[in-house]
Amino acid sequence: MIEYSAMAGVAAAALGLVLTPGPNMMYLVSRTIAQGRRAGLISLAGVAAGFGAYLTAATTGITAVFALVPQLYTALKIAGAAYLLWLAWKTIRPGATSVFAPAPLPRESTGRLFTMGLVTNLLNPKIAVMYLALIPQFVAPGSGPVWWQSLCLGSVQISVALVVNALIVATAGTVAGFLAGRPVWLRVQRWLMGTVLGAMATLLLADRTRPAPA
Numbered sequence: 001m002i003e004y005s006a007m008a009g010v011a012a013a014a015l016g017l018v019l020t021p022g023p024n025m026m027y028l029v030s031r032t033i034a035q036g037r038r039a040g041l042i043s044l045a046g047v048a049a050g051f052g053a054y055l056t057a058a059t060t061g062i063t064a065v066f067a068l069v070p071q072l073y074t075a076l077k078i079a080g081a082a083y084l085l086w087l088a089w090k091t092i093r094p095g096a097t098s099v100f101a102p103a104p105l106p107r108e109s110t111g112r113l114f115t116m117g118l119v120t121n122l123l124n125p126k127i128a129v130m131y132l133a134l135i136p137q138f139v140a141p142g143s144g145p146v147w148w149q150s151l152c153l154g155s156v157q158i159s160v161a162l163v164v165n166a167l168i169v170a171t172a173g174t175v176a177g178f179l180a181g182r183p184v185w186l187r188v189q190r191w192l193m194g195t196v197l198g199a200m201a202t203l204l205l206a207d208r209t210r211p212a213p214a
Helices: 004-019 023-035 037-059 064-068 070-092 110-122 125-138 146-180 183-206
Strands: none
Touching: 004 125, 004 146, 023 037, 023 070, 023 110, 023 125, 023 146, 037 110, 037 125, 037 146, 064 070, 070 125, 070 183, 125 146, 125 183, 146 183
16 A cells, blocks of 8 residues: 555655656647647657656666666766756757747657657656656555555656646647747746756756665
8 A cells, every 4th residue: 555645745746847847848838839739739648658668667677777787877867967958058058049939840740749759758867867766765665566656656647747748738829929029038938947957957967866676
């Protein structure tokens, strides 16, 4: 039986992560604004598949490899931090535009949208750290099989993330319209997002936690 405190802890962590600017948010917002809510929701389905892949890895014990070989986990964190720094630079570099500013992106097919959402989530360092280091901390050895607890806690994370991301997709166009006539707000949003991404990269590199063995 999983403790409610563990579920609440994972839900709170998931909410904090999904509300923090990152690869998933940037992709979903830009795709929704460029191609409409339907495209955003298809992309979100790909993101959901990425969550499913991480959850499968957690429940089958694949993530235990990172506990046994910490160098792999360190390499993952460095790669993830580098990715976040690259996104931060793309956001604040001279001539860059806000993710909420309409951009002439090419229209993509349903399959392409789904695949891009999947790949974006699989390469998202925030989600990798969530499943490799955070969720295992809420698993209690005396509360049942580890795979079952991982499945339940991962399902909590996925539920929170999908609900919030669906709201982001639904409101992206409205937010973009609100900011369209306010260039100063667009610049503030761009610098705020870039700063948050850079701070996350720094925290990721400074993090000393290790994945818990399954």
